[in-house]
Amino acid sequence: MQERANETLRVQMTHAAIDLAALHAEIGDPGAGAVLAFVGTVRDHKQGRRVLGIDYTAYEPMAHKLLQRIGRDILARWSLRRVILVHRLGRLEVGEASVAILVASPNRAGGFDALREAIESLKRDAPIWKKERFEDGEVWVQEGS
Amino acid sequence: MWVEVLFFAAARDAAGRADARLELPEGTSAERALELLGSRYPNLHDLVPSLRLAVNEEFVAAELVLRDGDCLALIPPVSGG
Numbered sequence: 001m002q003e004r005a006n007e008t009l010r011v012q013m014t015h016a017a018i019d020l021a022a023l024h025a026e027i028g029d030p031g032a033g034a035v036l037a038f039v040g041t042v043r044d045h046k047q048g049r050r051v052l053g054i055d056y057t058a059y060e061p062m063a064h065k066l067l068q069r070i071g072r073d074i075l076a077r078w079s080l081r082r083v084i085l086v087h088r089l090g091r092l093e094v095g096e097a098s099v100a101i102l103v104a105s106p107n108r109a110g111g112f113d114a115l116r117e118a119i120e121s122l123k124r125d126a127p128i129w130k131k132e133r134f135e136d137g138e139v140w141v142q143e144g145s
Numbered sequence: 146m147w148v149e150v151l152f153f154a155a156a157r158d159a160a161g162r163a164d165a166r167l168e169l170p171e172g173t174s175a176e177r178a179l180e181l182l183g184s185r186y187p188n189l190h191d192l193v194p195s196l197r198l199a200v201n202e203e204f205v206a207a208e209l210v211l212r213d214g215d216c217l218a219l220i221p222p223v224s225g226g
Contacts, residue, residue, distance in 0.1 A: 040226050058225070059153055059218055062202040087225060099226050119226060127199070127218070128225025129154035140155045141224035142195075 009071040009083050013060055015090040018097040029081040032104035036111040038119050040099040042092050052133040053093045059127035063087070070121045074103065077117075078110035085118065087128060098130075146171055146213035150182065152189075156196060156219040159188040169211060175200060176207035178217055195222055 010026075020039065027035055042054050071083045082104040092098055101118045105111030122128075130141045150165045157163055160182075169178060175198045183190040198205055199218040211217065 056225070057154060059151065059199070059202075059220070062199060062218065063225070065202055123223070123226040125204070125223065126225045127153065127220050127223055129221065130224045131154070140158075140221070142155075142222050 008081070009068070009075060010085075011064060011067040011071055012084075012086045013058060013064055013067075013089055014086060015088070018086055018088055018100050020097065020100060023084055023086065023100055023102055027082050027084055027102045027104050029104040032081045032106060034105045034108040034111045035102065036105065036108070036115050037100060037102045038115045039097050039101075040119070042094050042096050042098060044094040046132055046134075049134055051094065052135065053091060054098065055091050055131045055133065055138075056087075056089045056098060057129050057131070058087070058089055060089075063126045063128050066126045067122065070118050070126075073121075074114040074118050078103075078105060078114040080105050080110070080114055083114075083118075085122075087122075087126070089128075146173075146211070148178065148211050148214070149216045150178075151216065151218040153218065153220060155221045156189060156192055159192055160186040161188070167217075173211050174207065175205055175209045175211055175217060178211060179207075179219070182219070189219075192221065196220060 067085045080103050084102045086100045088098050103111050103114050131138050148167050152160045183193045197220040200215050
């Protein structure tokens, strides 16, 4: 963890559970007046049907590149101090975090805007797919949700 | 020339495979390669209009001309986050 301490941007695709406390500790920056986080989680229903969980897959090298690009863009545009983007892959259960984006920002306004831009860009372009598991089968999700 | 093709998510299920090698005439566009794949894998055909194309890990315009050794990825509508 020590060598990560000086990174301005860190991107990770991981099969391991996302540890929000560790990410929060990691992004601390004395020059930041605000740390903001967006955490996407697995919901237990979809259009009235019970969802058991979600399987995430990705075109990993391209997704990693895209998240790097998103991170670099928001860092520059909002003069952020630090950015961490982590996306989970594999089998997730209801309530688990699928994505976490954290920004350390000089001020809160830029931080909120940066987070929104990052998650919207990720949902629009990152080659990552979810397959929802229902009681009676599995379905690839076709729209960002 | 030869290109490597990668299938993901619904396209992988439809093609029944994760990757393939495709021999193409010089000057073939990404769009034309996709049409050929739709013929080779009939279950893929209906998905073709919804697919985005990436070459060597970057999204590309359909008319991009492929080159020998390129990696063409078929990207169904994404749903990350």
